Amino acid sequence: MTPVNRFSMIAIALAALGTSISAASAETWWQASHPRRAEVNERLAYQNDRIDRGVADGRITPYEARRLHAEDRIIRHEERFMAGFNGGHISGAEQRALNQQENAVSRQIGR
Incomplete structure (x- = not known):
């Protein structure tokens, strides 16, 4: 795996992790x-x-x-x-x- 591909994979994984964390902690309108x-x-x-x-x-x-x-x-x-x-x-x-x-x-x- 080339360094560019490895970097891309890490970036994609971190982006997916950040999206799932923010979606899990977001409140609905009713809750807020x-x-x-x-x-x-x-x-x-x-x-x-x-x-x-x-x-x-x-x-x-x-x-x-x-x-x-x-x-x-x-x-x-x-x-x-x-x-x-x-x-x-x-x-x-x-x-x-x-x-x-x-x-x-x-x-x-x-x-």
């Missing part, structure tokens, strides 16, 4: 917009907007904003992690747990 997930993610988006407005009007320092955004990212990551175990959606108990975390961040934004 499941009502419980949608509610959690809408709250996170609204909180991020509140943080940005707080920085713009001087109520929140840039340092506090970075910390609050980091907490929101952790909640979003946890939501995605939970959904990965439940066929793309979260249970009511998981939603309540995420909402409690969001409530804590919301109180911090309001202070």
Whole structure:
């Protein structure tokens, strides 16, 4: 086998592997917009907007904003992690747990 053919075979194998991995991890529209997930993610988006407005009007320092955004990212990551175990959606108990975390961040934004 010539080096060019070997390289072509490796490139084709890697491309096929990458395609199968991305297809397996992709979510359907229903999974990504499941009502419980949608509610959690809408709250996170609204909180991020509140943080940005707080920085713009001087109520929140840039340092506090970075910390609050980091907490929101952790909640979003946890939501995605939970959904990965439940066929793309979260249970009511998981939603309540995420909402409690969001409530804590919301109180911090309001202070």
